Amino acid sequence: MTISGSCCLDTTTTTARNQRCSRKNQNCSCRLLDLRTGQAQQRQAEVAHPQQCSRQRHLQTTTTTTSTESSDSGRETKNPKLDFSNEGVAECSPFCHASNGSIIINKGKISPFFLCFLLLFLISPSSPIFTFVVSSETGNNGTHQVLHPGEELQKLKSIRERLNKINKPPVKTIQSPDGDVIDCVPSHQQPAFDHPQLKGQKPLDPPERPEGHSPASTAGSAEENFQAWRLSGESCPEGTIPIRRTSEEDMVRASSFRSFGKKLKRHVRRDTNSNGHEHAVGYVSGDQYYGAKASINVWAPSVANQYEFSLSQMWVISGSFGDDLNTIEAGWQLACWQVSPELYGDNYPRFFTYWTTDAYQATGCYNLLCSGFVQTNNRIAIGAAISPTSSYTGGQFDISLLIWKDPKHGNWWLEFGSGVLVGYWPSFLFTHLREHATMVQFGGETVNSRASGFHTATQMGSGHFAGEGFGKASYFRNLQVVDWDNNLIPLSNLKLLADHPNCYDIQGGINRVWGDYFYYGGPGRNIRCP
Numbered sequence: 036m037t038i039s040g041s042c043c044l045d046t047t048t049t050t051a052r053n054q055r056c057s058r059k060n061q062n063c064s065c066r067l068l069d070l071r072t073g074q075a076q077q078r079q080a081e082v083a084h085p086q087q088c089s090r091q092r093h094l095q096t097t098t099t100t101t102s103t104e105s106s107d108s109g110r111e112t113k114n115p116k117l118d119f120s121n122e123g124v125a126e127c128s129p130f131c132h133a134s135n136g137s138i139i140i141n142k143g144k145i146s147p148f149f150l151c152f153l154l155l156f157l158i159s160p161s162s163p164i165f166t167f168v169v170s171s172e173t174g175n176n177g178t179h180q181v182l183h184p185g186e187e188l189q190k191l192k193s194i195r196e197r198l199n200k201i202n203k204p205p206v207k208t209i210q211s212p213d214g215d216v217i218d219c220v221p222s223h224q225q226p227a228f229d230h231p232q233l234k235g236q237k238p239l240d241p242p243e244r245p246e247g248h249s250p251a252s253t254a255g256s257a258e259e260n261f262q263a264w265r266l267s268g269e270s271c272p273e274g275t276i277p278i279r280r281t282s283e284e285d286m287v288r289a290s291s292f293r294s295f296g297k298k299l300k301r302h303v304r305r306d307t308n309s310n311g312h313e314h315a316v317g318y319v320s321g322d323q324y325y326g327a328k329a330s331i332n333v334w335a336p337s338v339a340n341q342y343e344f345s346l347s348q349m350w351v352i353s354g355s356f357g358d359d360l361n362t363i364e365a366g367w368q369l370a371c372w373q374v375s376p377e378l379y380g381d382n383y384p385r386f387f388t389y390w391t392t393d394a395y396q397a398t399g400c401y402n403l404l405c406s407g408f409v410q411t412n413n414r415i416a417i418g419a420a421i422s423p424t425s426s427y428t429g430g431q432f433d434i435s436l437l438i439w440k441d442p443k444h445g446n447w448w449l450e451f452g453s454g455v456l457v458g459y460w461p462s463f464l465f466t467h468l469r470e471h472a473t474m475v476q477f478g479g480e481t482v483n484s485r486a487s488g489f490h491t492a493t494q495m496g497s498g499h500f501a502g503e504g505f506g507k508a509s510y511f512r513n514l515q516v517v518d519w520d521n522n523l524i525p526l527s528n529l530k531l532l533a534d535h536p537n538c539y540d541i542q543g544g545i546n547r548v549w550g551d552y553f554y555y556g557g558p559g560r561n562i563r564c565p
Contacts, residue, residue: 191283194283194286194287195283197286197295198281198282198283198286200226200229201226201281201296201403201404202218202278202280202281203218203220203221203224203225203226203278204220204224205218205219205220205275205278206219206220206221206272206275207219207271207272207275208280209264209267209269209270209271209277210267211263211264211266211267211419211420212263212264212266212267213263213264213383213420213422215263215264215279215280215416215419215420216279216280216282217264217271217277217278217279217280217416217419218277218278218279218280219271219272219275219276219277219278219413220275220276220277220278221274221275222237222238222274222275222276222410222411222413223236223237223238225276225278225403225409225410226403226404226405226406226407227403227406227407227408227409227410227461228406228409229406230406230407230461232461232463233406233409233461238409238410238411238458239409239411239444239446239459241411241456242441242442242443242444242446242448242459243441243442243443243521244439244450244454245326245437245439245517245521245522245523246520246521246522246523247522247523247524248328248437248523261386261421261422261432261434261452262386262415262416262419262420262421262422263383263419263420263421263422264277264416264419264420265414266422270413270414271413271414272413273413274413275413276410276411276412276413277413277414277415277416277419278403278410278416278417279402279416279417279418279419281404295404296400296401296402296404296405297395297399297400297401297404298389298391298395298399298401311482311483311484311485312480312481312482312483313480313481313482313483313495313534313535313538313539314478314479314480314532314533314534314539315478315479315495315496315501315532315533315534315536315539315540315541315555315556315557316476316477316478316479316480316531316532316533316541316555317476317477317478317511317514317529317530317531317532317541317543317551317553317555318474318475318476318477318478318529318530318532319474319475319516319526319527319528319529319530320473320474320475320530321528322473322527323471323472323473323518323519324351324471324472324473324474324475324516324517324518325439325440325442325471325472325516325517325518325519325521326351326437326438326439326440326447326472326516326517326523327349327351327437327438327439327475327477327514327515327516327517328435328436328437328438328439328513328514328515328516328517328523329349329435329436329477329511329512329513329514329515330433330434330435330436330511330512330513331347331348331349331366331367331433331434331435331436331511332347332425332431332432332433332496332497332509332510332511332512333347333367333384333421333424333425333432333433333434334347334384334424334425334496334497334498334509335369335383335384335424336369336384336493336494336495336496336497336498336556337492337493337494337498338369338370338493338494339484339486339491339492339493339559340484340486340491340493342482342484342486343370343481343482343483343484343491343493344368344369344370344481344482344493345368345369345370345479345480345481345493345494345495345496346366346367346368346369346370346387346479346480346481347366347367347368347478347479347480347495347496347509347511348364348365348366348367348368348387348477348478348480349364349365349366349436349438349475349476349477350362350363350364350474350475350476350477351363351364351438351447351468351472351475352472352473352474352475352476353465353467353468353470353471353472353473353474354466354467354468354473356394357394358393358394358396359392359393359394359466359467360391360392360393360394360395361391361392361465361466361467361468362389362390362391362399363388363389363390363438363447363460363468364387364388364389364390365387365388365389365436365438365449366386366387366436367384367385367386367387367421367434368384368385368387369383369384369385370385383420383421383422383424384420384421384424385418385419385420385421386415386416386417386418386419386421386434387401387402387417387418388401388402388408388417388449388457389401389402390407390408390460390464390465392464392465392466392468398464401418402417402418403417403418407460407461407464408449408458408459408460409458409459409460409461410457410458411456411457411458411459412455412456412457412458414455415451415455415457417457421434425497425509427497427499427506427507428506428507429506431505431506433510433512434451434452435451435452435453435513436449436450436451437449437450438450439517439521440462440471440517441459442521444462445462445469446459446460446461446462447459447460447462447468471519475516477511477514477553478511478541478553478555479495479496479509479539479555479556480495481493481494481495481539481559483535483538483559489560489565490535490538490559490560490564490565491559491560492558492559492560493559494556494557494558494559495509495539495555495556495557495559496508496509496539496555496556496557497509497556498556498557498558499556499557499558500539500540500556500557500558501540501541501542501553501554501555501556501557502540502542502554503554504554505554508554508555508556509554509555509556510552510553510554510555511552511553511555512549512550512552513549513550513551513552514526514529514550514551514552515550515551525550525551526551529543529551529553531543531553533555535564537561537563537564538557538558538559538560538561538563538564539555539556539557539559540555540556540557541553541554541555542554542555
């Protein structure tokens with residue numbers, strides 16, 4: 036018997052809107068290990084049917100309940116219904132077959148049933164397998180790994196141990212129309228309370244809001260039903276919080292399961308890009324800041340490959356831009372590691388939070404993927420898909436976010452939309468931010484991996500330049516900061532920065548309705564951005 040590694044099948048052509056697969060035969064070169072002779076060989080394998088595409092006509096919503104449903108369960112939502120029937124969901128075959136009958140695995144799209152079979156075969160006493168070879172390719176450079184069954188079993192064991200820490204026992208489970216599984220977890224059992232300084236405690240009561248704060252306008256803004264899972268008509272009971280379930284597939288797709296849920300370590304500077312990260316942002320500095328507020332236009336930009344992302348967010352920052360950097364972050368993000376093309380179609384941005392106290396090195400994480408952020412709301416799932424999104428020359432939607440420091444206890448709170456408290460970051464998590472922030476930043480960020488030797492085509496914002504204006508370019512509006520006396524005040528001396536203006540740019544202004552605002556974004560690679 037012969038088992039091969041993965042051959043890199045890149046036969047799917049995906050657009051941001053209608054998800055289409057191209058069908059074409061292709062040769063893939065794989066490194067095969069003949070388990071009878073122990074010799075590795077290079078083989079050419081013809082892909083008989085590399086991609087089998089079909090349209091998913093409907094998605095059924097099911098709910099499993101192990102406790103009494105809340106009184107508002109099943110109520111009608113005012114949000115537009117997602118029309119998943121018109122979006123093609125690519126269901127692509129993960130296998131190609133060599134002429135000698137070998138099975139060639141397309142890495143990253145391995146069937147769970149095949150994995151189970153493979154594991155059983157590997158641990159069988161009669162199995163002659165001692166090693167197998169996985170061949171993967173990134174860009175034009177192939178990399179080879181020799182994986183031993185014992186190492187693989189240990190990795191799977193470690194992944195499951197990590198999942199047991201992240202995924203807490205729910206009292207109710209909701210199947211979202213977009214493929215997410217939402218667990219309703221008792222609020223005092225959420226991951227934050229695994230932290231030694233929070234063990235045995237319960238979420239705090241709501242703090243005093245900043246003076247001058249008024250609920251966001253509902254015109255053009257998404258209310259608390261802004262997420263796809265709420266369109267099922269289900270909700271989490273009082274005393275619980277909704278948590279998007281993390282799967283083994285989520286962790287396997289990550290570059291390293293040990294760093295799953297964390298941003299990559301990188302040198303951080305505010306005045307330029309670092310390690311391929313590119314920005315178009317507005318920021319204020321030179322004072323003491325105790326919070327910030329903005330309304331953020333929501334789009335579904337195209338992301339070029341699995342190693343990149345596109346996000347729009349607020350940063351509340353303190354410390355130097357060295358290893359002591361403290362940040363609190365919130366906004367929306369579209370990234371292949373968060374949105375699985377195999378399951379969801381990869382067209383939906385995700386509401387996210389993040390924090391770090393050491394410049395993204397050892398501390399912090401996204402959402403609720405570590406002990407940190409304490410969620411208090413039972414209607415918003417951090418990390419779940421946002422719906423609806425804006426369309427070019429069509430409807431525009433934005434989300435209003437407020438982050439501020441509670442003057443009484445010193446914790447940093449997050450509010451969404453019309454006065455909906457999401458939760459808080461305990462002050463003890465931080466060093467510099469225990470006192471105040473020294474910079475507030477708003478805007479977009481992308482990763483440019485130059486996988487093909489050119490600038491990425493990953494879009495920022497709407498994928499259009501700032502000069503196109505409303506309905507075409509993405510925006511931030513009503514930018515404010517919180518001062519030392521817990522007052523929301525207008526910005527002073529807003530600075531604008533686009534480190535690659537031919538790829539992504541930014542233009543600002545001020546008026547009576549939007550206050551301080553800016554348009555930003557761009558298509559990435561174009562004639563002026565090769």
